[in-house]
Amino acid sequence: MKHPYLFDEHEIFRKSLRRFLEKEAYPFYDEWENNRIIPRSFWEKMGKQGFLCPHLPEEYGGSETDWGYSVIINEELERVGSGLVGVGLHSDIAVPYIASYGTKAQKEKWLPGCTKGEIITAIAMTEPGTGSDLANISTTAFLDGDRYILNGQKTFITNGIHADLVIVVCKTNTKAVPKHKGISLLAVERNNPGFSRGRKLNKVGLHCQDTAELIFEDCEVPKENLIGEEGEGFLYLMEKLQQERLIVAIAAQVAAEEMVADTLEYVKNREAFGKAIGKFQNTQFKMAEMATEIEMGRTFLDSLIASHLAGEDIVTKVSMAKWKLTETARRISMECMQLHGGYGYMEEYKIARRYRDIPVASIYAGTNEVMKGIIAKRLGL
Template sequence: KKRWLPGCASGNIITAVAMTEPGTGSDLAAIRTIAVKDGKDYVINGQKTFISNGINCDLVIVAVKTDTKAEPPFKGISLLCVEAGTPGFEKGRKLDKMGFHSQDTAELNFVDCRVPVANLLGEEGQGFFYLMKKLQGERLVTSIMAQSMAEAMLQMTIKYSRERTIFGKPISSFQHNTFKIVEMATEIELGRTFLDNLICDYIAGEDIVMKVSMAKAWIPEMANRVAYQCVQLHGGYGYMEEYPICRFARDVRVIPIFAGTTEGMKVIVGKMMGL
């Protein structure tokens, strides 16, 4: 904590969390990156992909298998802190994404990467539980992100629809378009109400796993429906990069995918409902 947290808080240390691998996404227990203890070190070998801040990170928390024979497999997962510049740690290709161009996403490679045993975050074999506990906060943040984007897209579209005229009338005045805007506004209001309640539960320290999974499954999908309709209401201008709605539509598409897919969230909710 003394070594890294002050820099994380000040912004001098950029961090990344490396979980996803080329063949492993939602099924975290199936990761193949291993860390073998060798004296006072761990030796890491494996590959990660889709890692946010992968190129710019100064410190990466890597999910590894420290016990490849653990049953069930998730009990063999640990978290190791690896600093940029560590021999054997290579920042690979910066991925060319559809959106989110302001944030780098990268492949990371570990080839006989040696880190001290002291770089173990928490206890060995507890990495899966740490991640599952803290992912609820990440899913709340991404739901807030989607909700905020939906609200912003609606506002810019209402403004455009009032100013743009066709056949001598604002496009917002045509009943079909009015209904579309009202439908979006209704869904957005529902999302905001649910999210505000969820934030209160989180602040109160309540268990939010089921509700936050519902939020992550529904709000980003709602934001993508809003993006589609807002681009449509902008017409050809909505497809032009000079209009913000174009970027919003590209950027919002990934939110139902990262931090837990829509489908994964529904599986969690279904299990908690006893289905």
């Protein structure tokens, strides 16, 4: 049966990426987890091989590929470990704001470095007192001559330590009605005066992924670093959140597939009461249930990716996928750990790490409760 969006050239690319990751990622992942950070050298190696932002035009160092290549990159990085989520955020969430809404000068200044791994990006939405409620952010920026003066604090920022360029969601008009009309996007560079990092946050999971607090104290941002138009930031965010949530769904699906594959291998070989635990009916039923959910999830996800590649508005279904696939992955992590028995609680088994890493997927990119709200609204409720 013909795949809905992947062709022979995509699979050749996947094999090349897998060879790269088998050499440059898999052997070092445990070390990165222990060090609580992925080295910048890995980013540079990814860039050198053309695995960062491949969708960008050739003039900026990209390969002008279709988004199917980005799907493959996100899938294969997730197979290594969920802590590599920051690479997908850079290529497929943060950089597209510049590619879609940036000026020619902005693109020429930043995008070549983004494809090389010399410029690592982040997007700063969440604040200590504001999670999913973007319209009520308190970070402000006011124009003062040829610069914006930015004040506020962001938290839970993926790539927060490494980031050289941060797309900051802020209010340039605090009196706008409705409130979201006052939101704008500013690109803050590492050396902008008044920009500093707070703590590198100590998380339950995703240990090698650098997550941090960002602080802006009378931060001076050149006027030309405004992304798009003032007051249009919320619209830009809504336009890009479809792809962000799709990436989260992809990661959840792949994590679930990996957990089930690992557990299947384990139950075939682990013995109890004189036979492999895979011979017990309870184990067989659990594996059958999870395998079925995996197949259904993959079919739904692939159809959404194909629609996204075709440029269709799939916000409702993406919200469904983000909610359902992350919840499914979380449940599967518990089932698989249970089937591993006591060994599942040991760090040397992959399921222990997956069990830690999975839950946050139901929180970031909009909580699953927000996803259900979007779905309900689009159903006319």
